[in-house]
Amino acid sequence: MSRIEIYDTTLRDGTQGEGFNLSLQDKLAIAQKLDELGVDYIEGGFPLSNPKDAAFFRDVRELKLKHAKVAAFGMTRRRGIKAEDDPGMKALLEAETPVVTIVGKSSEFQVTKVLGVSLEENLKMIGDTVALMRSAGRQVVYDAEHFFDAYKANAEYAIRTLLAAQEAGASVLALCDTNGGSMPEHVARAVADVLKQTSARVGVHTHNDCGMAMANGLAGIAAGATHGQGTINGVGERCGNMDLLPFIANLRLKYGHDCLRADSLKHLTETSRYVYEIANMSPINGQPYVGASAFAHKGGMHVHAVQKDASTYEHVSPETVGNSRKVLVSEMSGQSNIAAKAGKKFDIESDKEVLRKVLGRVQDLENEGYQFEAAEASFELLLRKEIGRYRKYFELDHYRCVILRQNGSDPLSEATVKLHVGGDSQHQVAEGDGPVAALDGALRKALRAHYPQIDQVHLTDYKVRVINSKDETSAKVRVVIECKRNRSPGDGSTEGKKELFGTIGVSTNVIDASWQALVDAYEYHLVHVEEGAGQP
Incomplete structure (x- = not known):
């Protein structure tokens, strides 16, 4: 040719x-x-x-x-x-x-x-x-x-x-x-x-x-x-x-x-995302070949077939163009999705009872407004809770957010967080441009003395969506945050490699939904740091 x-x-x-x-x-x-x-x-x-x-x-x-x-x-x-x-x-x-x-x-x-x-x-x-x-x-x-x-x-x-x-x-x-x-x-x-x-x-x-x-x-x-x-x-x-x-x-x-x-095809996805990043634009998930959803599978029947032979629902191998396959977990999922998503990692591929239990929990939560497609970190924490491989890193005593706006000035947010961490009580306050920034700052301060690794996590995107708009101002909201974490040696990768992950929170209170998503982000990072370092 x-x-x-x-x-x-x-x-x-x-x-x-x-x-x-x-x-x-x-x-x-x-x-x-x-x-x-x-x-x-x-x-x-x-x-x-x-x-x-x-x-x-x-x-x-x-x-x-x-x-x-x-x-x-x-x-x-x-x-x-x-x-x-x-x-x-x-x-x-x-x-x-x-x-x-x-x-x-x-x-x-x-x-x-x-x-x-x-x-x-x-x-x-x-x-x-x-x-x-x-x-x-x-x-x-x-x-x-x-x-x-x-x-x-x-x-x-x-x-x-x-x-x-x-x-x-x-x-x-x-x-x-x-x-x-x-x-x-x-x-x-x-x-x-x-x-x-x-x-x-x-x-x-x-x-x-x-x-x-x-x-x-x-x-x-x-x-x-x-x-x-x-x-x-x-x-x-x-x-x-x-x-x-x-x-x-x-x-x-x-x-x-x-x-x-000859070797250019495998760099197509990398080039696409590089240009988006340089131009400060959001990637198009459904972009052919290189989009994050180009090889994403959600339906249980599809995932079951792809696990046997990827060509059943993929026209080319994602690795050919430098992309990767993604299995989504949702209320439409079957047990195959759960097994494909985390079965090997947690050795539950053949445990039908556990898979059924996790799937049921996912379906219940999605009925309440959760969506785990863009919140894979929150899904992993949910799975850990269901199979007994989750531990709490802190207990919340209380948090409080206040917003002060004086005539002629920009609003200023202040958050107070009190936690119990390993038998220690941490009571911290922080200011921010908005309540979520202030809450995040106070939470970081409260955790940093015990878990300095949280400084490796950075929020990169924040989305809010009203779930049931007919309830107007009383409606539930869904908050999805995207974070970037720097992996440490032994943390499943080489030092300095970055990982993007998403977490989710749902509440009638946008601040509380944000709190849930922030907590999931730090817990997800900490559990991977500990497991990577060989700690239980």
């Missing part, structure tokens, strides 16, 4: 997406990660548009990328001006990238209505721009904007714009579904026709406004294109660009195409 070039535009087209913002250091860090993944091109930005992009092209030279070529993005020369005199062209050349990507108009409508020039002048603008970049020794990728819409309206002129770029020296002609409204059969026909009339490499650049970005990208490849453009996690303007991660996985695993490096 053909080798498919992978062109990443996360750092340029991706940053046009709502909520996706990157600093200069963020862009450099992601560029390094993309190079490690093995992409062929990294589009870094438009050097004339802002100082940050100009600085990126200066600083990226110091990264010494091993695989990817960096591309600077720009438009064709302005009307009525020589290419060599155009400030945009000068900025592209000053970026000193080995590749320059030029976007030009393919549509007769766009040329006359937006640019306000003749069709012939547009062809000259394309040719002059590409020729200038080639004369400076740059490889040119030509992005044919609105190509598929233009091809539908006036195929002859759309092809002429491509030929103008090709004749001036463009090595890649990327056909763009700029508005994201094309269908796969139209993309396939257009690509096939272009390949009959051009000699340059043909690529596809698709957007997801109709939910067809992936289908259109793959249709273009099936029709003969050998260059695909998109972004990590599908970020981009409006509904986003084609997500390169499932695109790459589909090319390799479903169609047998060669792309990236």
